[in-house]
Amino acid sequence: MSPVAALRLPLSDDLAAFVALLQRLGVPHRVSEESGEQVLWVPDEQFAQRVRELYAQYPGGLGGSELPPAAPRAASAGQLLAGLRSLPVTALVLLATFAVALASWFGDNLQLVSWLTFTDFRIQGDYAYFLPLADSLAAGQWWRPFSPMLVHFGVLHLAMNSLWFWELGRRIEGRQGSLMLLALTLLYSLVSNLAQYVFGGPAIFGGLSGVLYGLLGHCWLFQRLAPNAHFRLPPGVVGMMLIWLLVCLSGLIGALGFGQIANAAHVGGLLIGCVTGVLGGLLARRQR
CATH class of the missing domain: 3.30.70.2080 (Alpha-Beta Plaits)
Known part of the structure; x- marks a missing residue:
């Protein structure tokens, strides 16, 4: 049709x-x-x-x-x-995150989580021992640079990330198409996960947050350069997200006992999202 x-x-x-x-x-x-x-x-x-x-x-x-x-x-x-x-990629990503969250019981099933983390790990007593990423990739586990985005630790973690992905992902899919959203989601996941691994070292981290900051940066700068209805975000959204990023970078969230934040993933996702937003916005403005 x-x-x-x-x-x-x-x-x-x-x-x-x-x-x-x-x-x-x-x-x-x-x-x-x-x-x-x-x-x-x-x-x-x-x-x-x-x-x-x-x-x-x-x-x-x-x-x-x-x-x-x-x-x-x-x-x-x-x-x-x-x-x-009409939004197959948005729906598929959300369905996959829900399925992984339930199957891993929000990160408690470490055996399943170990198959989706950036680097494989083994639990021995009270310690986690991480295997080199190169060994996992050599074994054909090509999904590891992307799959941490599907892992969520807690209902609130999943709910907040899912709502934001629905809000931002459907804008891009509705305006630029399903293949573009899929490509951007994989790109943002790769860059944000790699940034977290490089600056944070081997660790168990996950969630859509890095991807979300990429989508945010893309919509924000695309809209600034080539205004259109799909990418127009509600007033204050960008400011709120940037303030939250600064709060997380300050270490306050961890100090209050709410867990560690993958700050490098957030920053990496935002930076690559700004790059694609500028490129896409300039191209759209030139086509106009």
Whole structure:
């Protein structure tokens, strides 16, 4: 099934509010820029007709919290599934993190965790002995530079990272496509994990945080260079995340007994995300 162009509008039209409305209604869609226009794509002509009718009634979205009277509530479950199908990489990454969290019981199953950490380890008594990364790679364990992003230690750790990946990942997948989000996720995971290994040494670390800071940096600078509705973050989000990064770097979180933070992974992810955001933003601005 080929996507259908539901709307073709000038680049000067701000679609942010209307896109937010479609997201609230669970309507699968993406926005692209072609020949000096912004094009809103949907899966089929039936969705296209509904979107055109909706845009005719609510071109500026909805200021309040109520849905349009014509929104069919009975179809909400189907719309949600359609929305997830339109974001396969976002859904797949979240599903994988949930599966690993449950299978490892949030990091307590060290035997399973040892297969997903950056470097393999063995537990002997009260100590963990780490094997050289080169030995693991030579044995064909090519997934290790990427797989720590799937490991989470605690329900709160998983919940916060999953919510942020959904918020940031779907923006990139909706704007730049599934393959781009997959490539960026693997790149950010590789760089952030490598940074943590280089600056923190062999250790048991994991989580999507490094990837999230990469996605944040990408959306932030892409939006600054080539503004578009998909990458526009709520006010204060970037500042809040940067302040949290500084708090973690200060060592305060560890001093308060909340565990050690993989700060090098956060910084590495943010830096590589800023690089891809600048490159992507410059390319998008040139295409315009």
